Amino acid sequence: MINLTESAQNALKSAISAAAQPVSGLRIMVEGGGCAGFKYTMGLAAAPKPDDTVIERGGIKLFIDNDSHEHLAGTTIDFVVAFDSSGFTFDNPNAKSNCSCGKSFS
Numbered sequence: 001m002i003n004l005t006e007s008a009q010n011a012l013k014s015a016i017s018a019a020a021q022p023v024s025g026l027r028i029m030v031e032g033g034g035c036a037g038f039k040y041t042m043g044l045a046a047a048p049k050p051d052d053t054v055i056e057r058g059g060i061k062l063f064i065d066n067d068s069h070e071h072l073a074g075t076t077i078d079f080v081v082a083f084d085s086s087g088f089t090f091d092n093p094n095a096k097s098n099c100s101c102g103k104s105f106s
Contacts, residue, residue: 001055001069002028002062003076008088009058011079016060019044025054025061030071038071040090070094 004012016023027045030038045063048054052063064072076091 001074002057002064002072004057004060005076005078006058007081008077008079009060011088012060015044022046024048025063027052027063028068028072028077029065030068042088
């Protein structure tokens with residue numbers, strides 16, 4: 001379903017270990033909005049919600065709500081370090097088009 005590159009796994013493990021509150025995984029969602037129609041949201045979470053599917057990749061639990069499954073199937077999440085900015089990127093085979101920011105798609 002969703003894949004995490006080694007770089008993404010390392011970035012997430014660092015974020016989880018540095019979190020001020022207890023964290024058991026990463027919540028990933030697709031919401032309406034952004035400049036292309038849908039946007040990715042993600043954040044550390046203490047526990048899954050009742051309607052979440054929990055999958056594990058590289059020792060990291062991912063919490064995905066039922067509404068986001070169809071949009072995220074086959075997506076690879078990477079963490080890219082660049083001179084001018086660093087962050088997570090999404091390679092989503094379901095996206096018909098992407099915004100230049102890489103955080104929004106249709």
